[in-house]
Amino acid sequence: MNSLLLMFALCVLVLFIKMLAISCYQGFFRLRHRAFTNPEDAGFFQRQANAQELLPVSRAAKAWANDLENIPLFFALGGLCLALDTRGVATAWLFGLFTVARVMHTLMYLSGRQPWRTLAYGIGLACLLGLAGLIGAALLPVPIG
Numbered sequence: 001m002n003s004l005l006l007m008f009a010l011c012v013l014v015l016f017i018k019m020l021a022i023s024c025y026q027g028f029f030r031l032r033h034r035a036f037t038n039p040e041d042a043g044f045f046q047r048q049a050n051a052q053e054l055l056p057v058s059r060a061a062k063a064w065a066n067d068l069e070n071i072p073l074f075f076a077l078g079g080l081c082l083a084l085d086t087r088g089v090a091t092a093w094l095f096g097l098f099t100v101a102r103v104m105h106t107l108m109y110l111s112g113r114q115p116w117r118t119l120a121y122g123i124g125l126a127c128l129l130g131l132a133g134l135i136g137a138a139l140l141p142v143p144i145g
Contacts, residue, residue: 007092008078011099015071018103022064025110029056056110063109067102070124074098077131086134094134098127 029035035050035057036042042049053061081091101124108117 004088004092004095005082007095008082011078011095012075014099015067015074015102018106019064019067019071022060022067022106026057026060026064029054029060059110059112063106066105066109066121070128071102073128074102074131077128077135080135081131081138084135084138086131086138091131091134094127094130098124098131101127 030041033054034045034047035054036045036047037050037053039049052058078095101120105117105120105124108114108120
């Protein structure tokens with residue numbers, strides 16, 4: 001296995017674990033406080049359904065939604081980088097930095113820390129743009145005609 005594929009696979013695995021952790025985080029707070037917004041969930045625990053989610057659950061759901069806007073783009077762009085054999089060192093750095101930025105974004109979102117959450121988001125977005133740039137550069141020498 002080449003080192004770039006190994007790096008991409010490691011980043012995908014870390015992002016998967018991070019997203020799974022957000023789900024567990026939500027479940028932990030719901031169960032700990034026996035606070036559910038779905039009537040069937042509340043009824044299972046002989047509780048009344050809450051009108052609103054707990055704040056930690058709500059923050060985690062928003063972090064999860066933000067992941068769903070960004071991480072699939074990373075999967076697609078990363079796969080294209082591998083297929084087009086983009087510059088290995090730059091691609092590996094962008095893979096790693098994107099992953100760290102997404103982990104930090106989640107941690108900052110859950111703890112309500114600004115401007116760090118926005119900074120982490122911006123770094124992740126810059127990495128996606130960098131990957132897109134590498135893909136574009138790999139496609140440029142395509143002969144026409």
